[in-house]
Amino acid sequence: MKRRDFLRNSAFTAAGTFFVPAFMKPFEALALDELSQYKNLVVIQLSGGNDGLNTVVPFGNDLYYQKRKNIAIKPEEVIKLNDMQGLNPNLAALREIYDQGWMTLINDVGYPNPDRSHFRSMDIWQTGSDSNQYLSTGWIGRYLDSNCETCKFPYTAIEVDDSLSLALKGGTKKGIALKDPNTLFRNTNEAFFKQMINSSKDHLDENNLGYLYKTMIETSSSANYIQQTSKIYESKATYPNTGFSNQLKTVSKFISSGLKTKVYYVSLSGFDTHVNQVQQQGNLLKQYAEGISAFLNDLKAHNKLEDTLVITFSEFGRRVEQNASNGTDHGTANNMFLFGGKLKKQGIINNAPDLANLENGDLKYQVDFREVYGTILDKWLDVNNQQILNKKFQTMDFI
Amino acid sequence: MERKDNFISVKHLYSRAAFGISYPNLEALSKKNINKVVDELFKKSTIVEDLKSVDENEMRQQMALQVLLGGKKELTQEEKDQRQEITRIQNERSRTLNIDWLMRLIKTSAPLREKMTLFWHGHFACRSNNPMFAQQLNNIQRKYALGSFRTLLVEVSKSPAMLQYLNNQQNRKGRPNENFARELMELFTLGIGNYTEQDIKESARSFTGWTYDKDGKFQLRPTYHDEGNKTFFGKTGNFDGESIIDIILENPKTATFISRKLYIFFVNETANEAHVKELANHFQAQNYDISAVLKKMFTADWFYAAPNVGTKIKSPAEFLVNLSREFYVTYNKPQVLIQLQSSLGQYLFNPPNVAGWPGGKSWIDSSSLMLRMKIPSLVLNDGQIDFSGKADPEDEAVIALNKPANAKPKPKSYVDAQSDWPKFLTGLPKDIKPLDLAKFLLQPNLNQKIVDMVANNQGLKSTAIEVTSLPEYQLC
Structure with missing residues (x-):
């Protein structure tokens, strides 16, 4: 049997056992012809506000050393990328990635009137709102709502976690949160649960009860599809033994097995380094870089790197000047990392942060984060970013 | 068996206006007239019992220590440990406060009051790292939950939690911070689109100097307060915060906005504008008495109509x-x-x-x-x-x-x-x-x-x- 047929059959066997009305199941009947050339986006959230200036170090600027007497990364330790900026030594695993041309770095990404609360700023990044605007849907959620050709399946967006972030919640559609496909599969296949699904055809109207049953059926259907599709693939690559790497390994399994999911969402937390930053951030950056490196090489080995775009953000950067506890406090603009096999612009694509020209001691942003989102929506996910972001943002040329 | 008494209605009332009902209570109340059942529900909630989870004396000591440490340039190791300890204690007390309130919700014999406290908790949404501030605000929301909306609004506006959360501490004459003034109208009273940017500016000036002191008590600082004339909704005068609140309450759109939110919380996620208008008219006519508008709602025929029963998603x-x-x-x-x-x-x-x-x-x-x-x-x-x-x-x-x-x-x-x-x-x-x-x-x-x-x-x-x-x- 051809691999493709096998995929199709196994996906159908599971789904076919449910008594689901026709309008609920178009995704199950979809031909899997576009199995290759299926573009994925992987969003990595660094929670807590990662200190961008000690991540990508402006070692060529004396002001950096003046303002960070105790916590600056010494020039000889920096992994130099050009005359001005280089990587924190804990990101050593990214050196090879950078040299392969799989990495793009954007300096000073932010938004007007920045908010220094973790919760609020994360909210802004996840919803794509202005800083004085409150949205109850996330930017990926609204992409799901747009019902475009490629985003109409209930498993279009997957967060590898126990609970779903606002970023993946739309008004009518939401992503799926799962840490482990087998657990979700087991839960949705419990006898009682299956009985409910099998007896639920009466409820599928537009009211709340219909919505609950629809969510339940879609969860079950997706759990089956994800488990059946991904179980045929086992990665041989070695990943570091960290929680973050395990999440990426799960994503790689999904991508490499041809799951028709467009967006994956993964988080790494602990970046709120007010005190004794160097060691804590160093540990996290090392986990991050080693995980990313294993992930990208794994994708490369399965010819999926060209179909994958990885972006990394944090809710804010930190203040330029260190505090009295050898840490840094909440700041504003920050760098973003992008990875993939098809980047049009590689390396550092804009000017290094201007440490002389600050706003209340904080970096000024050069790029609105919604220009990055907008570019991805337009050029990678093939939807009109204006529809998702509520106003048109100019696009960039990294993809 | 189909029941002929008020079994269904009482169960519905208690699932929305309280946190459910036990079978024996339901049996007993089902025999009564529904208006009487509503009255009794209000009567049970006349008691106001503050949450006393956070020890205010302990927190004041912690705050004083925090101020002391914050003023130092260099900290010794011992002082750094102290500062960490403050954060740890605050986080621990915050978690205890959360659990204590949840336990109160589970055990309360004044369920309508607690339900309304939960409503105001979501309406005047606020975060505070300081558990004493969080507890104060929660107690304000409980105390005035069924009373005068004006008093509730004024007290919330004066609470350290809200003053801090919406940056009114930084709102001073000559350099106003508009955060509170904006949310006051956008989210707490009128709703977006019912005021101008100029109204926000003038309102912010009126709230200058509304701060709290080192003990967490409201304080009007005259030197920070802008004593000039402000023009707000077409009226001009040397307004302070409370005059702004009064002008906002004169506007029927405030009654409509709050009534709609109550309707969505208690009746149906899709608002019926005719019903909302009924409530809003009554709310304003009754001087923003919260109990009055709620009674109107719980005794309306439409409250018990089929489309509103068993159709709301529980929070x-x-x-x-x-x-x-x-x-x-x-x-x-x-x-x-x-x-x-x-x-x-x-x-x-x-x-x-x-x-x-x-x-x-x-x-x-x-x-x-x-x-x-x-x-x-x-x-x-x-x-x-x-x-x-x-x-x-x-x-x-x-x-x-x-x-x-x-x-x-x-x-x-x-x-x-x-x-x-x-x-x-x-x-x-x-x-x-x-x-x-x-x-x-x-x-x-x-x-x-x-x-x-x-x-x-x-x-x-x-x-x-x-x-x-x-x-x-x-x-x-």
């Missing part, structure tokens, strides 16, 4: 509280309630932003629904659950400081809880059938499949666990 707080009240649940490790709130998307005292929790369908996604359908069997059947909530950056920072790097992920959480089955079962009529129990526990009408499923059941206990695990149980 996570309602879901957890109803279940725990219904089955007399004891949590041996109440900390798990924080994880449950967080995983279900409503961590009390931690709203996503000043707009509060969006509610309705947004409560439900694949993972939160799966968890909701699993919780009853865990709580009622001594089960275990395998999940870890999302990290809170500030909690995490504290954990990271006290733990070696590369620490293992959080251990699994166990819902270590017992329900008092004998108490629950003896409350039921001796001859009750599983089907009648299902009808009691669920608000929506039962469809044939559920009727068939339950008809084959032998035990009441298994029936209870089964029906509380249904999607129908997510509705109230």
Whole structure:
């Protein structure tokens, strides 16, 4: 049997056992012809506000050393990328990635009137709102709502976690949160649960009860599809033994097995380094870089790197000047990392942060984060970013 | 059997205006006229009992120490440890406050007051790292929950939690901070689109100098206050904060905005504008008396109409509280309630932003629904659950400081809880059938499949666990 047929059959066997009305199941009947050339986006959230200036170090600027007497990364330790900026030594695993041309770095990404609360700023990044605007849907959620050709399946967006972030919640559609496909599969296949699904055809109207049953059926259907599709693939690559790497390994399994999911969402937390930053951030950056490196090489080995775009953000950067506890406090603009096999612009694509020209001691942003989102929506996910972001943002040329 | 008395109406009233009702109480109240039942519900909630979870003296000492340490340029190791300890204590007290309120919701004998406290908690949404401030605001919301909306609004506006959260501490003559003034109109009273940017500027000037002192008490600082004339909604004068609030309350749009929000919270997620108008007119005519508008709502025919019964999605707080009240649940490790709130998307005292929790369908996604359908069997059947909530950056920072790097992920959480089955079962009529129990526990009408499923059941206990695990149980 051809691999493709096998995929199709196994996906159908599971789904076919449910008594689901026709309008609920178009995704199950979809031909899997576009199995290759299926573009994925992987969003990595660094929670807590990662200190961008000690991540990508402006070692060529004396002001950096003046303002960070105790916590600056010494020039000889920096992994130099050009005359001005280089990587924190804990990101050593990214050196090879950078040299392969799989990495793009954007300096000073932010938004007007920045908010220094973790919760609020994360909210802004996840919803794509202005800083004085409150949205109850996330930017990926609204992409799901747009019902475009490629985003109409209930498993279009997957967060590898126990609970779903606002970023993946739309008004009518939401992503799926799962840490482990087998657990979700087991839960949705419990006898009682299956009985409910099998007896639920009466409820599928537009009211709340219909919505609950629809969510339940879609969860079950997706759990089956994800488990059946991904179980045929086992990665041989070695990943570091960290929680973050395990999440990426799960994503790689999904991508490499041809799951028709467009967006994956993964988080790494602990970046709120007010005190004794160097060691804590160093540990996290090392986990991050080693995980990313294993992930990208794994994708490369399965010819999926060209179909994958990885972006990394944090809710804010930190203040330029260190505090009295050898840490840094909440700041504003920050760098973003992008990875993939098809980047049009590689390396550092804009000017290094201007440490002389600050706003209340904080970096000024050069790029609105919604220009990055907008570019991805337009050029990678093939939807009109204006529809998702509520106003048109100019696009960039990294993809 | 179809009941002829007020069984359905009373059950509906209590599922919306309270946190459910026990079978014996329901039986007793069903024989009464519904207006009388409403009156009694209000009567039960006349008692106001402050939450006293956070020791204010302890917190004031901590705050004084914090100010002292904050003023130093260099800190000794001992002082650094002290500062860490303050954060640790604050976080711990905040968690205790959260659990104490949840326990209050589960055990209260003034359910309408607590329900309205929950409503105002979402309406005047606020976060504070200072558990004393958070407790003060919660007590204000409870004290005035059923009283005058004007008083409530003024007290909330003067609370340190809100002054801090919306940056009014920084709002001074000559350099106004508009954050509070904007949210006051956009989210607390008029609703977006019913004022101009100039109104915000003038209002912000009027609230200059509204601050709190080192003990967490409201203080009007005359030197920060802008004494000039302000023009607000066409009126000119040397307004202060309270005059601004009065002008806002004169505007009928405020009555409409609050009435609509009450309607969405208590009646239906889709507002019926004719009903909202009825409420708003009454609210304004009754001088913004909250009890008056609520009574109007709970005694209206449409409140009990079929489209409004069993059709609202319970908030996570309602879901957890109803279940725990219904089955007399004891949590041996109440900390798990924080994880449950967080995983279900409503961590009390931690709203996503000043707009509060969006509610309705947004409560439900694949993972939160799966968890909701699993919780009853865990709580009622001594089960275990395998999940870890999302990290809170500030909690995490504290954990990271006290733990070696590369620490293992959080251990699994166990819902270590017992329900008092004998108490629950003896409350039921001796001859009750599983089907009648299902009808009691669920608000929506039962469809044939559920009727068939339950008809084959032998035990009441298994029936209870089964029906509380249904999607129908997510509705109230």
